[in-house]
Amino acid sequence: MELSKILNIPARRLENLSYPATLLLEWYRQNQREMPWRKTETFTPTPYQVWVSEIMLQQTRVEAVRGYYTRFIQQLPDIAALASAPEDQLLKLWQGLGYYNRVRNMQKAAQQVMELYGGALPADYKALQALPGIGAYTAGAIASIAFGIPVPAPDGNVFRVLTRLLGSGASLGDAKVKKALGEVAASMIPPQAPGDFNQALMELGAIVCLPNGAPLCPSCPWKDLCVANRENSWQTIPNLPEKKPRRVEEHTILLLASEGKLLLSRRPAKGLLAGLPEPINLAGFWEKASLSAYVEQLGGKASRLDCLGEATHIFSHVEWRMKGFAAVSPFFEPPPGCFWAGAVQLEDEVSIPSAFRPFFEKVNSLLQQSFA
Numbered sequence: 292m293e294l295s296k297i298l299n300i301p302a303r304r305l306e307n308l309s310y311p312a313t314l315l316l317e318w319y320r321q322n323q324r325e326m327p328w329r330k331t332e333t334f335t336p337t338p339y340q341v342w343v344s345e346i347m348l349q350q351t352r353v354e355a356v357r358g359y360y361t362r363f364i365q366q367l368p369d370i371a372a373l374a375s376a377p378e379d380q381l382l383k384l385w386q387g388l389g390y391y392n393r394v395r396n397m398q399k400a401a402q403q404v405m406e407l408y409g410g411a412l413p414a415d416y417k418a419l420q421a422l423p424g425i426g427a428y429t430a431g432a433i434a435s436i437a438f439g440i441p442v443p444a445p446d447g448n449v450f451r452v453l454t455r456l457l458g459s460g461a462s463l464g465d466a467k468v469k470k471a472l473g474e475v476a477a478s479m480i481p482p483q484a485p486g487d488f489n490q491a492l493m494e495l496g497a498i499v500c501l502p503n504g505a506p507l508c509p510s511c512p513w514k515d516l517c518v519a520n521r522e523n524s525w526q527t528i529p530n531l532p533e534k535k536p537r538r539v540e541e542h543t544i545l546l547l548a549s550e551g552k553l554l555l556s557r558r559p560a561k562g563l564l565a566g567l568p569e570p571i572n573l574a575g576f577w578e579k580a581s582l583s584a585y586v587e588q589l590g591g592k593a594s595r596l597d598c599l600g601e602a603t604h605i606f607s608h609v610e611w612r613m614k615g616f617a618a619v620s621p622f623f624e625p626p627p628g629c630f631w632a633g634a635v636q637l638e639d640e641v642s643i644p645s646a647f648r649p650f651f652e653k654v655n656s657l658l659q660q661s662f663a
């Protein structure tokens with residue numbers, strides 16, 4: 292089917308798209324934000340650096356990524372270092388970014404790159420997509436930015452700016468529509484600057500054609516061409532599929548300390564926060580008396596039990612509503628699957644998921660008390 296029919300727009304809107312592409316590139320060269328992974332006159336990122344930044348930027352804001360990126364590249368400067376890093380180091384470097392499978396997949400991909408390509412990412416769009424954790428978007432970003440290959444990198448930002456430019460109200464819940472927009476993006480790529488063009492589309496979507504709230508049309512290089520601006524239809528474009536409501540779960544979190552250490556266990560190898568360490572995490576809201584009984588079942592004795600308040604953590608499909616408690620106990624052998632972690636381990640080695648962080652603010656004073 293013709294692209295214009297899939298996108299539900301007149302065919303003429305798909306003509307002469309090299310003009311908006313030129314305007315966008317000019318705008319990008321004057322307005323792009325400085326980022327540690329972006330090319331400058333004196334710095335060209337390696338394909339590995341482009342890859343790390345693109346994976347970190349998925350579901351995470353640029354400002355939050357800067358520090359993580361710099362630390363990651365300092366400690367793991369190349370693919371060989373990533374391939375052989377201990378998992379605890381990886382998870383620690385990722386702590387707070389969430390979606391930990393991203394970094395686990397990066398390591399699997401790095402190991403394959405060592406085996407298959409001698410440690411250098413392949414300059415090939417399809418071969419990149421065959422690596423774990425690298426989908427069409429990331430492969431497009433690496434291929435175009437690092438290797439100058441003219442392929443698109445269509446993500447949510449790109450879909451938003453293109454549907455608005457073209458005035459397409461076709462549903463983004465339809466895979467055909469996304470594919471068509473990828474083809475539109477591909478047709479716009481200037482052969483001499485595929486990486487800059489793809490980054491420019493993303494940048495426009497991030498800082499001008501905003502995802503939440505009104506787009507900043509007066510600052511947009513497309514303000515005179517854009518159908519959504521002309522027709523004031525940005526509120527209905529893009530046409531996004533309705534999100535399923537998140538499942539709400541109640542949890543009781545208990546920080547149990549003994550002799551300066553905290554009792555932790557590992558989450559199951561599959562599913563939410565797979566394989567990550569966590570404090571005692573019980574389904575439902577528990578009362579103090581039942582928590583004391585639970586500690587006794589583990590082999591300890593809660594000599595004090597304080598409320599730490601409540602917190603909520605939102606994952607993509609689940610929302611955890613948590614009540615936190617802290618207790619100290621005389622030392623006991625940790626039950627199977629559990630282990631004790633001291634202050635230094637908690638600081639340097641163990642990556643506690645950010646969902647539990649609200650209850651960790653005073654963990655050091657709890658560890659101190661547990662010596663008494």
Ligand code: SF4
Binds near residue numbers: 499500512515525
């Ligand atoms: S003119 Fe406005 S709606 Fe159109 S692409 Fe630019 S910021 Fe988005």
